[in-house]
Every structure is written in C-alpha cells, then in structure tokens.
Amino acid sequence: MMKIISTITEINKTLRPYREAETSVGFVPTMGALHRGHLELMKKARDENDILAVSIFVNPIQFNNKEDLIKYPRDIDRDITLLEEIQCDVLFNPSSDEMYPEPVTEIYDFGSLERVMEGAFRPGHFNGVAVVVKRLFDILKPSRAYFGEKDFQQLAVINKLVEQKDLPVEIVPCPTIREPDGLAMSSRNARLTEDERKVAPFIYQSLKLAKKNIPHMTPEEVKFRLKNQFADQPEFRLEYFEIADDKELHAVSNWENKNGIRGFIAAYLGKVRLIDNIRFI
Numbered sequence: 001m002m003k004i005i006s007t008i009t010e011i012n013k014t015l016r017p018y019r020e021a022e023t024s025v026g027f028v029p030t031m032g033a034l035h036r037g038h039l040e041l042m043k044k045a046r047d048e049n050d051i052l053a054v055s056i057f058v059n060p061i062q063f064n065n066k067e068d069l070i071k072y073p074r075d076i077d078r079d080i081t082l083l084e085e086i087q088c089d090v091l092f093n094p095s096s097d098e099m100y101p102e103p104v105t106e107i108y109d110f111g112s113l114e115r116v117m118e119g120a121f122r123p124g125h126f127n128g129v130a131v132v133v134k135r136l137f138d139i140l141k142p143s144r145a146y147f148g149e150k151d152f153q154q155l156a157v158i159n160k161l162v163e164q165k166d167l168p169v170e171i172v173p174c175p176t177i178r179e180p181d182g183l184a185m186s187s188r189n190a191r192l193t194e195d196e197r198k199v200a201p202f203i204y205q206s207l208k209l210a211k212k213n214i215p216h217m218t219p220e221e222v223k224f225r226l227k228n229q230f231a232d233q234p235e236f237r238l239e240y241f242e243i244a245d246d247k248e249l250h251a252v253s254n255w256e257n258k259n260g261i262r263g264f265i266a267a268y269l270g271k272v273r274l275i276d277n278i279r280f281i
C-alpha cells in the first residue's frame with residue numbers, strides 16, 4: 001500500500017527503517033496533474049531502486065506569473081490512483097506551510113545558466129526550483145532523483161546545484177515523452193482549447209524542420225527561418241528560439257562544439273506557455 005504523507009516528521013518516521021537498511025530510494029519530484037511523461041520517470045525510478053518516492057507540490061515560489069499558479073491543473077485524487085497503479089511506495093504531498101514555515105531567503109548563483117532562456121523570461125523561477133528541490137532532497141534523502149529532458153534547462157540547473165552543494169544524490173536524466181502527434185506531454189496541455197490542441201504539435205514539428213537544415217545553414221540562419229515560420233502562425237507567440245550547447249546552455253554560432261547542441265523553444269499558444277527542446281547534434 002502506498003503511504004501518503006504530508007509532514008516532514010512523518011517522512012522521517014517512515015523512511016528511517018529503509019535508511020538504516022541502506023535501501024535505495026528513487027525519487028521523482030512533481031507538481032502533480034500526472035501524465036505519461038511523469039509516469040515513465042517513476043517506472044524507471046521504481047525499477048532502478050528498492051523503493052519509489054514521489055512528491056506532489058505545486059511550488060508557489062517558482063511561479064513568476066500569478067495567473068499561471070492559480071490556473072495550474074490540480075487533480076490529487078486521480079494522481080493518487082495513478083501512483084497506486086504504478087506501485088509507488090511513498091507519496092509526499094506537503095502544504096506550503098510545511099515546506100516554507102519561514103520566508104524563503106536562500107539565493108543561488110548558477111551564473112549564465114539562470115540568465116538565458118527560461119531564466120531570462122521567468123525571473124526568479126530557477127531560484128524557486130533550486131530552493132524546493134534542495135529542501136525535498138534534504139527531507140527525503142534519495143539515492144537517485146529523476147528529471148525529464150522536457151525541462152532541459154531545469155535539469156542543467158539541478159546538476160549544477162548538486163555539484164555546488166556536493167549533494168549525495170545521483171541525478172538521472174530521462175527522455176521527453178510525447179503524444180502520438182509529437183506534442184511534448186505537459187500538465188499545462190490540459191489548459192489548451194480544442195483548437196489550440198490541434199495546432200500545438202507545430203512546436204515540435206518546427207524543431208524537427210530546423211534540425212533538417214543542419215549543417216547547410218548557420219545557427220543564425222536556422223533561427224531566422226524558424227522565427228519566420230512562427231510569424232506565419234497567428235495562434236502562436238514565440239518567446240524565444242535558441243540553439244545552445246547542452247552543458248552551459250550558451251548560444252552557439254557554429255555547429256562545432258565539444259558538447260552536444262540542442263534547439264530550445266518557448267511559445268505562447270493562447271494563454272498557455274509551452275516549452276520544448278530536441279537534440280540537434
């Protein structure tokens with residue numbers, strides 16, 4: 001039976017025997033409204049560890065936009081059913097007061113990583129992510145934690161956090177799970193209207209088309225073309241399209257790079273902000 005826990009005291013009580021027995025804990029932090037993307041991370045975590053712990057916490061301090069926080073989809077009863085089906089052992093579902101009994105004062109410095117793309121358009125977002133992930137790691141003390149490449153920049157920030165604070169946890173990246181038409185799965189997809197949902201796969205298609213232009217075009221030319229394609233799609237408002245290396249996320253000016261190179265998009269479709277990225281090289 002899955003244990004559903006909302007306090008830190010109770011987590012410590014529940015996990016103590018596992019820790020003493022050196023049982024490995026696989027951990028998947030989420031904001032709920034679970035979909036197949038989340039479930040794939042969880043299955044991997046379950047298969048690679050003795051027990052699976054999942055958190056559901058809609059973290060207020062990582063939302064720079066109040067409406068996005070209010071409208072964020074929530075469906076805890078359905079989430080619990082899905083978690084029981086995949087045999088999750090522990091669900092940590094704390095309140096904001098439990099996570100943040102005092103005002104949050106930590107300030108992280110991830111250098112340019114937090115100033116580009118999502119960092120540039122969502123001020124304070126990654127600090128809020130780092131604060132909550134660090135606290136969740138301190139509370140659950142997982143052996144391994146699983147993160148999706150869908151949020152590639154977040155994954156890079158978490159890797160940096162673990163390195164900077166020398167945290168005893170292994171970060172496991174997991175590939176992006178997509179709908180059959182290519183749309184990256186996201187809790188926010190539930191907020192799209194029927195018409196918006198139909199055109200939403202354009203984001204992934206445009207990334208794949210951009211990739212086809214390599215190496216005939218320079219990154220600058222690829223960007224120019226994709227931006228023009230978005231300009232022809234009135235439903236979308238492209239926030240950024242960047243081509244960057246996959247470690248520091250620095251924009252590249254050619255295709256020669258010792259790291260991999262990826263294309264990253266953020267776009268509004270109606271009122272919903274969607275992100276996606278794929279590997280270019």
Ligand code: AMP
Binds near residue numbers: 031032037150186
């Ligand atoms: P969220 O609930 O949006 O905070 O996501 C929780 C975790 O699930 C994060 O590590 C996300 O990167 C991951 N995730 C969300 N959507 C997908 C997806 N379509 N494919 C793979 N991982 C995902």
